[in-house]
Amino acid sequence: MINKIVSSVQEAVADIFDGATVLISGFGEAGSPIELIHALIDKGTKNLTIVSNNTGSGHVGLAALIENKQVKKVICSFPKTANSVVFPELYKKGEIELELVPQGTLAERIRCGGAGVPVFYTRTSVDTVLAEGKEKRVFNGKEYLLEYAVKGDFALVKCLKADRYGNLVYNKTARNFGPIMCTAAKVTIVQAKEIVDPGQIDPEAVVTPGIFVQRVVEVKNPMEESVLVAENRRYPWN
Amino acid sequence: MINKIVSSVQEAVADIFDGATVLISGFGEAGSPIELIHALIDKGTKNLTIVSNNTGSGHVGLAALIENKQVKKVICSFPKTANSVVFPELYKKGEIELELVPQGTLAERIRCGGAGVPVFYTRTSVDTVLAEGKEKRVFNGKEYLLEYAVKGDFALVKCLKADRYGNLVYNKTARNFGPIMCTAAKVTIVQAKEIVDPGQIDPEAVVTPGIFVQRVVEVKNPMEESVLVAENRRYPWN
């Protein structure tokens, strides 16, 4: 019987290795798998390359992972938000690498990683500094840039409901990068607010089919990053 | 107020012009917009290029459109099925062009057409006769083929439910090419079994967001191609 459910976030992230590339879902706090990230902090894995739209807020979740010096490089579109303090400081000190990618290009690079497409061409960022060093080609009289697929050794993703096959549905705009990241990692690890029986999710409404998911762990009451930041919490807990 | 609902299939297809490229949804009869196709037969538009997975069965729907000599060329993956008689005959006589495309390449070419991606690379059909004349390139030691986006002037699509914004849900495996074709045409025309009020379709379960749809027409009881073929019906009705 197929059963992708694991019993704890610790077990879920147990094999993430030093130097791994990890895709982390979320747009700001919406969809950020904070409990899985904290388990990765507990584990202490080093030299990670993180692919995520942002770099976290305050001193919890993704920001805490970076603050804990576990991250060598981030690939993202917007590495600062209103409450970002950790990444900007390390970046200015030259202690963390940044590959800045336009948001739509990042999304499509991840989708390509999952879809077996090694590269694609896009108009985005033509004639800008982000085009420097990139291969160019003209189609129908317009210049495009060659962009490469992004793949992860692991993906950490947050969703609303999951079943033992790994079928997922998300909540509102917390969906964002989750579905494409699930497709682009060798091992996709998902935290779900609720695990339901197979068939409980309408097959017409499944967003991520189970084939793209390797592990599911139930986190019934996930913490809210903005609340933790407002309370000035730090992880590991101060 | 946005209202994409039109009152008849005739009105829905009224501006399809001679020489247009028309994407037609369906995998066999599942998802084939037979009433819209029949309206196009009534209209008599000529020299069409049709992009569809198959070429229809018997003498109704897509097969009837071809039989009526309205189609110059088909771009498809599988131009014959158990009950295909029209296309094979015309093809053998040299009276219709065929661009044969592997099914997954066809799907991705259409998706690219909708996503503003002019080309992509794929391993599919490398070292086969379908690779002849195609540009090749090696990534990570493996050879890939360059494939071009497909776009339509129009798309004819069948779905289960729609609202006035053009939000769509489909029925089971009748979904197939519908969602990607909606994205890849200048004018997407949809026949829905039921038109519902905005908000009646769960926003989490919308498959085609309305932005990809220009016209919706309600066809409450669409004909079943296999039934018509079994009854040896022909369109225009014999």
Added chain:
Amino acid sequence: MELKIKGWDINFVAQKIANDIPDGSYVNLGIGIPELVANHIPKGKELIFHTENGLLGMGPAPEPHLADPELINAGKKCVTAIPGASYFHHADSFTMIRGGHIDYCVLGAFQVSQEGDLANWSTGEPDAVPAVGGAMDLVAGVKNILVITQHTTKTGEPKIVKRCSYPLTGKAVVNKIYTNYAVLEVRDKKLFVLEMAPDVNSDFLKSVTDAELNFPKSYISFYVPI
């Protein structure tokens, strides 16, 4: 004594944009001032707002007690969804943008050039943390790019320039510029003045603009000489 020239209130400028965008358009609003446009949709006009983080049919901010941190806009503020909205993932969201399905995008600007180049993501300071978000995707993919901005910087420097000194978001991408002083249009790599605020005249506009301005005969001016 020279009168202090104020031009239009920025809310009035946002209203002009809301009036100009055709009924039924799909619209993406940038973070900040562009969001004002949503407050001024004329009665009877329906615009559908897209937010690139995965929502089509974005509605106004919720009552505070109904705010859901998982229902946000690209600026990460809580929003609502209208009946008929849909959620989707990031690749599908940027299919809408890159594929040319969004009709209008309203963006802020650090600088706009007379050829329609836009700089709105970085001031190029060497030690700043660069952050681009979806700006380059939007200007490359959306059919019409409208800029809403104060005509000059807080220190009075021109923002409408011959050539952008800040790093570009996109080259020759802007269609129209709405400022507190004027409405300008880029056509054939030239900048045309379509309209000026009541207290603005062409000499004044030239004095606060680095770009070369063209005044077509039919431009609208509410300027009344005093």
Added chain:
Amino acid sequence: MELKIKGWDINFVAQKIANDIPDGSYVNLGIGIPELVANHIPKGKELIFHTENGLLGMGPAPEPHLADPELINAGKKCVTAIPGASYFHHADSFTMIRGGHIDYCVLGAFQVSQEGDLANWSTGEPDAVPAVGGAMDLVAGVKNILVITQHTTKTGEPKIVKRCSYPLTGKAVVNKIYTNYAVLEVRDKKLFVLEMAPDVNSDFLKSVTDAELNFPKSYISFYVPI
């Protein structure tokens, strides 16, 4: 007098494949003989069947009165969906295939070469209507390609050949070949005999095979000399 050599029944061959595919695998079955595999899943093993027209979690054929012409497999036959199934569009379906997410694909063959080349879509006749479907996508993307076929054509011609004479579906793509006479594996562009049917010996197998066969010491044979 030579005994008529029959080898295994094709259902028994399908059962072998069902036994060999690991529990929990995602499997795509080609049209025709490969579909037999689904009838032989050992108790306690769960395989998830993918059909490229947009369904993961395909179940068996329905009772005739429950058949839905909009719930079909790639062979356009009516099927069912298991609890835990999901529907998706064609681009997502071929993301599963091209992206290497499907573990096993079982296909029929016109010819397989000793280097693992597969020909199963066209006999190359000049006036035939060519039709490829998803075959080339499957062999290019799925992790393990298994072929199930009669060892020879109806007229006794070898189907396991040095080099395919029919147009290829893919080059060096086949991992294992299951025929009524033997189970063969392609390793390093060579064909190894893993197992033979009880009434088949190596001389007979060579006589009905055009490809060069390698017999590793550990191969299984049920052949009992008479």
